[in-house]
Amino acid sequence: MTTVLQDLRMIAGANSAADRRDASPSGEAVAFRSDAALATEAAAGSHDAFNLLVDRYADRVFGLLRHRCPTSEDAEDAVQETFLGAWRSICRYDPRRPFSSWLFAIAVRRAASAERTRRRRITRATGADSADRQHRDTEPRDRDDAIWAAAKQHLPPRTVTLLWLVYAEGLTPTAAAEVVGSTSVLVRVTLHRARKKLALLVDDPAGCTP
Numbered sequence: 001m002t003t004v005l006q007d008l009r010m011i012a013g014a015n016s017a018a019d020r021r022d023a024s025p026s027g028e029a030v031a032f033r034s035d036a037a038l039a040t041e042a043a044a045g046s047h048d049a050f051n052l053l054v055d056r057y058a059d060r061v062f063g064l065l066r067h068r069c070p071t072s073e074d075a076e077d078a079v080q081e082t083f084l085g086a087w088r089s090i091c092r093y094d095p096r097r098p099f100s101s102w103l104f105a106i107a108v109r110r111a112a113s114a115e116r117t118r119r120r121r122i123t124r125a126t127g128a129d130s131a132d133r134q135h136r137d138t139e140p141r142d143r144d145d146a147i148w149a150a151a152k153q154h155l156p157p158r159t160v161t162l163l164w165l166v167y168a169e170g171l172t173p174t175a176a177a178e179v180v181g182s183t184s185v186l187v188r189v190t191l192h193r194a195r196k197k198l199a200l201l202v203d204d205p206a207g208c209t210p
Contacts, residue, residue, distance in 0.1 A: 035099035043091045050090070054083055057100070061107050063168060067152055067160050068111040078114055082107040101171070104179045108161055115157060150201040151194070159194050162187055 035056070041049035062079050069075040085106050093102055151160045158180060165176040166187075173191065174184040 036095035039090060039093050039099055040095055042087075043093065050087060053086075053099070053103075057103055058083070060100070060169065061103065064104060064107055064161065064164050065111055067148055067164055068108075068157050069114065074114070078107070078110050081110045081114075085110060098175070100169070101175055101179050104165065104169070105181075108180055111157070111161075147198055147202055150198055154197065154201055155194055159190055162190055163194055166191060 033052070035053065038049040038053050042053065058079060061082055062075055065075040065078045065082070066072065069078055082103070086103055089106070093099065148160075151163055155163075161180060162176050165171045165179055166173060171179070172184075173187040177184045177187040180187075
């Protein structure tokens with residue numbers, strides 16, 4: 001992710017001398033600046049503030065998108081597109097909302113758009129090489145990996161996203177519903193059904209059909 005982070009910092013462009021003078025004087029001070037405060041500064045034109053948000057969230061956005069994209073390389077591209085979209089629309093962020101939910105919603109939309117593009121490409125080609133590359137990249141290494149690999153293979157992308165938001169990111173079903181544009185009731189039902197199916201897939205894969 002190092003190269004991706006470097007690329008993301010270039011989204012806002014090189015900092016001006018004024019930006020450097022206005023930067024936080026110490027790492028300790030930076031640590032106590034809230035996401036909302038940084039986003040407000042970024043909306044006012046601060047490149048430093050946006051770069052700090054990139055540092056805070058790049059790995060988390062990658063974790064979310066990794067389970068929506070065929071390969072790590074595709075996920076890294078989606079991360080960059082997510083932050084590019086965030087930079088372009090930062091003025092529309094409402095500081096009263098959690099920044100993470102706002103950013104994850106952008107990531108989910110980018111992933112869905114990329115998925116539609118991939119499907120159109122697959123319809124114009126055999127897709128055999130792409131499918132083989134995806135299989136190699138998602139080969140499970142332990143039980144956790146097996147669970148996420150099974151989810152990615154057998155569950156709709158939207159459901160995989162909800163699982164990640166709730167069980168990896170720790171969002172409440174209500175917050176996850178806001179990210180994907182659903183309701184908390186539907187999210188709870190979806191998660192319940194997904195858990196039941198994954199239990200069968202991981203513990204007794206031979207006894208469950210896709």
